[in-house]
Amino acid sequence: MKQKDLILYVGLIILGLAAPYIFPAFKVQLTILCVLIVLAMTWNLQGGEMGYNSFGNILFYGLGMYLCASVQVGMFFPLAEWTESGGEKTFEHTTTQFFQGMGFGLLVAAIIPTIVAGLIGYAILGLRGHYFAICTLGLGIAAGEIAGGIEIIGAGQGFTTPPFPKDIVDPEARGKFFYFLSFIMLIATFIFVKWIYGSRFKLILNAIRDNEDKAEAMGIQTMKYKIVGWMVSAFFCGLAGGIMGGLIGYIDSTDVAFDGREMGVFMVLMAILGGKGTLWGPVIGATLFHFLKEGFWTFILGWQYVALGVLIVVIVIYFPEGLMGWLREKYPERFGEVVDEKDRKAQVELK
Amino acid sequence: MDFLIFQAPILMVQASLDGILLGILFALIAYGMALQWGVMNIINIAQGDLVILGGYIAYSMYLAGIHPGWGVIVSPIIMYFVGWGLYKLVINKVVDRDLFISILATFGIAIVFQQLMNFIFGADVVVAQSEYGTTMLFDNSVTLPNSKIFSAFISLLYAVILVIYMKKSKLGRAIRATAQNARAAKILGVDTEKVYAATFGINAALCGVAGALIAITFTLHPYVGLPYTVRSFMIVIVAGLGNLPAVALSGMGLGVFEEFADYILGTEFRIGSVFMLLVLILVYRRFKLSRKREYLK
Numbered sequence: 041m042k043q044k045d046l047i048l049y050v051g052l053i054i055l056g057l058a059a060p061y062i063f064p065a066f067k068v069q070l071t072i073l074c075v076l077i078v079l080a081m082t083w084n085l086q087g088g089e090m091g092y093n094s095f096g097n098i099l100f101y102g103l104g105m106y107l108c109a110s111v112q113v114g115m116f117f118p119l120a121e122w123t124e125s126g127g128e129k130t131f132e133h134t135t136t137q138f139f140q141g142m143g144f145g146l147l148v149a150a151i152i153p154t155i156v157a158g159l160i161g162y163a164i165l166g167l168r169g170h171y172f173a174i175c176t177l178g179l180g181i182a183a184g185e186i187a188g189g190i191e192i193i194g195a196g197q198g199f200t201t202p203p204f205p206k207d208i209v210d211p212e213a214r215g216k217f218f219y220f221l222s223f224i225m226l227i228a229t230f231i232f233v234k235w236i237y238g239s240r241f242k243l244i245l246n247a248i249r250d251n252e253d254k255a256e257a258m259g260i261q262t263m264k265y266k267i268v269g270w271m272v273s274a275f276f277c278g279l280a281g282g283i284m285g286g287l288i289g290y291i292d293s294t295d296v297a298f299d300g301r302e303m304g305v306f307m308v309l310m311a312i313l314g315g316k317g318t319l320w321g322p323v324i325g326a327t328l329f330h331f332l333k334e335g336f337w338t339f340i341l342g343w344q345y346v347a348l349g350v351l352i353v354v355i356v357i358y359f360p361e362g363l364m365g366w367l368r369e370k371y372p373e374r375f376g377e378v379v380d381e382k383d384r385k386a387q388v389e390l391k
Numbered sequence: 392m393d394f395l396i397f398q399a400p401i402l403m404v405q406a407s408l409d410g411i412l413l414g415i416l417f418a419l420i421a422y423g424m425a426l427q428w429g430v431m432n433i434i435n436i437a438q439g440d441l442v443i444l445g446g447y448i449a450y451s452m453y454l455a456g457i458h459p460g461w462g463v464i465v466s467p468i469i470m471y472f473v474g475w476g477l478y479k480l481v482i483n484k485v486v487d488r489d490l491f492i493s494i495l496a497t498f499g500i501a502i503v504f505q506q507l508m509n510f511i512f513g514a515d516v517v518v519a520q521s522e523y524g525t526t527m528l529f530d531n532s533v534t535l536p537n538s539k540i541f542s543a544f545i546s547l548l549y550a551v552i553l554v555i556y557m558k559k560s561k562l563g564r565a566i567r568a569t570a571q572n573a574r575a576a577k578i579l580g581v582d583t584e585k586v587y588a589a590t591f592g593i594n595a596a597l598c599g600v601a602g603a604l605i606a607i608t609f610t611l612h613p614y615v616g617l618p619y620t621v622r623s624f625m626i627v628i629v630a631g632l633g634n635l636p637a638v639a640l641s642g643m644g645l646g647v648f649e650e651f652a653d654y655i656l657g658t659e660f661r662i663g664s665v666f667m668l669l670v671l672i673l674v675y676r677r678f679k680l681s682r683k684r685e686y687l688k
Contacts, residue, residue, distance in 0.1 A: 093491045163674040163677065163678070164670075164674065166674075166677040166678070166681055167673055167674075167677050169490060169491070170434055170490040170491060170494060171628075171673055171676075171677075173490075173491055173494055174434070174494070174621075174624055174669070174673070175669070175670055175673040175674075177621075178621060178666040178667075178669040178670050178673075179666070179670050181617065181621075181662075181666045182663050182666030182667045182669075182670060184663075185659075185660065185662045185663030185666060186660065186663045186667075188659065188663075189657070189659040189660050189663065301502070305495075305498060305502075308495065309495075312495075342510075343506075345502055345503075345505070345506040346502075346503050346506045346507065348499075348502060349499045349500065349501070349502035349503030349504075349506065350499070350503060351499070352495065352496070352498060352499030352502065353481055353496050353499035353500060353503075356485075356492055356495045356496045356499065357481065357484045357485060357492075357496055360488075360492060
């Protein structure tokens with residue numbers, strides 16, 4: 041079993057490293073795929089494992105995006121003048137400045153959302169069930185609307201992130217840089233989440249999901265763990281947002297950064313499609329969803345949102361357990377569950 | 392700008408009156424939401440999009456040369472069937488499920504509705520001219536469009552009709568019985584499936600009325616549905632389910648808040664302030680409830 045796992049992981053990493061060379065035209069799509077998987081996995085950590093279905097992780101994603109770009113610009117040039125000039129850039133990053141800014145920006149983009157999550161966590165995570173869902177939905181949209189009114193980060197006009205340095209002549213370099221950056225993030229996220237899956241922390245999160253009051257009565261300080269769980273999500277969402285902002289090259293408050301209508305729903309949907317509360321579910325769900333989405337955008341352009349809406353309804357109504365849940369129902373032995381044949385037959389008869 | 396409001400009492404009167412008239416309209420939408428939440432236990436994110444769809448029905452009447460004011464009669468009739476169809480198609484599969492499922496499913500419906508409206512009516516901001524004129528108060532310093540007064544009056548009228556209908560009619564009794572205990576109602580011979588469909592239809596019809604009124608008093612755009620959903624959700628959680636005077640009052644309060652936020656913070660923060668208020672109300676509610684829990688300990 042261990043050997044099989046090892047082969048699988050090594051194979052996937054080799055595939056990931058080779059992917060931009062095998063499909064050179066799809067580097068941007070592959071980068072987005074990595075980001076989507078990270079978003080789905082971290083959403084799953086609190087939506088699937090903790091049972092707190094958040095629509096508001098987009099808050100951290102957008103925050104990370106703005107913070108990374110602002111730091112990258114603000115480290116070297118006056119930020120207000122940069123955003124004011126819009127597309128016409130009077131300042132230009134040198135190669136070192138670009139990478140320094142990016143590195144430092146990503147650091148800030150990961151840490152500040154984590155702190156924000158910790159600060160608002162106590163107030164927000166006290167809400168239960170659908171109140172939490174609606175509250176986080178409101179939080180994400182409010183953040184977008186407010187960001188659209190702040191002058192220094194471009195307001196409604198948008199914010200152009202620093203272009204890739206001109207000194208690097210290789211035209212493939214930009215795509216490769218962002219791909220490998222997001223791939224490294226994906227691996228780091230996966231390792232971290234896998235570590236959580238083997239730890240006591242995951243059991244505590246599951247206890248909170250299954251019955252919060254009982255968990256509290258058993259002596260678990262639920263609020264502490266809920267906040268930590270949310271902070272983990274926020275950390276990776278901020279990081280993903282920072283990379284995504286650099287990749288897209290243009291930040292708009294409601295359409296790119298705090299995009300609750302798209303990214304905010306996508307991350308929920310991907311986790312549900314793959315199967316909430318499993319390690320591999322979000323990965324599979326995100327990959328499948330990315331293919332579906334690109335298919336919609338390519339083949340039925342104009343109707344893509346209609347198709348997307350219908351997809352949401354169908355997934356939610358007919359496959360609420362997701363792909364992994366369906367497989368688990370069908371082949372419980374593969375998931376390490378001991379099935380009593382007699383019991384199973386009795387249940388079938390009952391049905 | 393901040394201090395203008397204290398120097399100009401006339402502005403305060405203007406904002407308050409605008410807010411109250413607006414708030415009655417919000418209360419009508421919220422009443423629909425409270426109805427379906429109470430009876431079917433689902434939260435409908437597509438509520439605001441039903442409102443906008445109702446508005447577009449009135450707008451297409453206006454385009455056809457009929458006075459959009461008649462939309463308040465035509466729109467609910469059409470929307471009733473839209474709601475009924477929506478129930479049969481999707482909602483009946485989420486009624487007994489987790490609330491989160493209903494939120495996500497109706498989110499999907501909302502996306503579909505927005506996009507279809509975008510195809511049919513275009514992405515422009517439109518308004519149906521009612522040509523009702525304006526009323527001037529206090530030496531012409533406060534202006535009130537008659538269409539707003541008309542909309543508040545019609546909203547109240549529909550609310551009263553609905554309350555009487557729920558109290559007196561057979562269907563109304565069946566709806567109330569189902570809200571109290573669906574299982575017991577079923578045992579006693581109420582066709583709950585039909586009741587649910589009717590409830591969702593009535594909710595959609597109320598949205599239709601509100602939409603037609605919004606078409607003549609404000610503007611329509613395919614993507615502005617979500618703020619209406621959030622406003623009605625907010626009103627319902629402040630007022631509680633099935634408390635009609637409280638719904639009306641908190642609707643007015645929200646309207647006044649919005650107008651003041653508009654004057655003080657600026658129009659670009661108007662929608663943002665609505666969503667922030669939602670977050671604040673929920674957080675306040677959480678601390679209030681947690682204090683109660685500690686008291687019980």
